Amino acid sequence: MPEGDTLFLAATRLREALAGRVLTMTDLRVPRLATVDLSGRRVTAVVPRGKHLLTRIEGGWTLHTHLRMDGQWRIHPVGEPWDGGPDWQIRAVLGTEEGAAVGYRLPVVELLRSDAEGQVVGHLGPDLLGPDWDPAEALRRLLAIPGRPVGEALLDQRVMAGVGNVYRCELCFLRGVTPWTPVGELAQPDRLIDLAQRALDANKLRHGHITTGDTRPGRQHWVYGRAGRPCLRCGTPVCVTERAEASRERVGYWCPSCQRGPSPSPSPSPPPRSRRAGPPRR
Known part of the structure; x- marks a missing residue:
């Protein structure tokens, strides 16, 4: 799925294109919403919440969308x-x-009352890029299950909203631990x-x-x-896991020299890369 920063950029561009403007036409191509017509209503805001997009529309309505793997x-x-x-x-x-x-290719398209947004995003932890960001609360949630692998905890949007697999792997590298290190063992x-957050x-x-820092x-x-x-820091070949389809575990990348902690057997070859959805294009 896209990372939280991708959704932030998508929301920024949607906001620039829609916020404050009156809708002249709407076409929601999902069976439940096929007859909905929001034309004549003004878009009041476009808000990212973790990996969710909330487009608020005059009259107390919110269009909730989620990109998942291929949406855009x-x-x-x-x-x-x-x-x-x-x-x-x-x-x-x-x-x-x-x-x-x-x-x-939007897998989630829902129209709900704006005062009911909590039904779709209320379970999320503090948003890394949102006005509700609270590092102390995120830390409390992270440490709630000490034996949990840190990589799994980072992907749990109930801990903090916005981290995807790219940042899971990169954050663990930067902290010098493997994604399978128990949270309780983190220094x-x-x-x-x-x-x-940074x-x-x-x-x-x-x-x-x-x-x-290198573009x-x-x-x-x-x-x-x-x-x-080669690892960009030490030159050791970077390892990768096979995707565990049964458990839906994400592919993991790590450097066996720079990162300490438990790890599964690496795959002999990299798995196929799937196309990640990007933000709205102008």
Whole structure:
């Protein structure tokens, strides 16, 4: 799934295109909402919450969408062809006089009352990029189960909202532990929380998740996506796990020299890379 900074950028671009503007047409291509017409209503806000997008519309309505693996919102000015995929992949269209926001391959499209947003995002922990960010609360939630692997805890959006698999691998590398290290064995876990917030904040208004400070292709990440290639810090080949389909465990990357702690047997070859959805394109 996209990381929280990707959703922050997507929300920023949707907000620029829609907030304060009156909808001239809506087309929600899911059976339950096929007859809904929100035209004539003004978009009041576009809010990211972890990996969720909440588009608030005049009259007390919220369009809730989630990108998951392949979803994407694209912004198209009037007269520009829609090029995010074939028409049958479109799940939502919000049109204004200036153009249209088109949602492709969206697995979640829900319309709910704005005062009921807690039903879809109320379970989330403090948002790393949100106004509710609370490092003390995130730390409390992280340490609640001391025997839990840190990589698993980082992906749990109930601990803190926004970390995906890229940051899970990179944060563990930067703290010198494997993703399978029990949370209770972390030294200075508050530094992991702080690092997570700073990493997402640094990338929230640009494409990609640069954790090395180096924007050159192939050098943006310390270990993520670098299976079999030399660690950028010590030169040891980076290890990767096979995806455990039965348990839905994410593929893990780690350096066996720079990171200490338990680890599974590495895969002899990197797994196939899936395409990650990006933020709306102008």
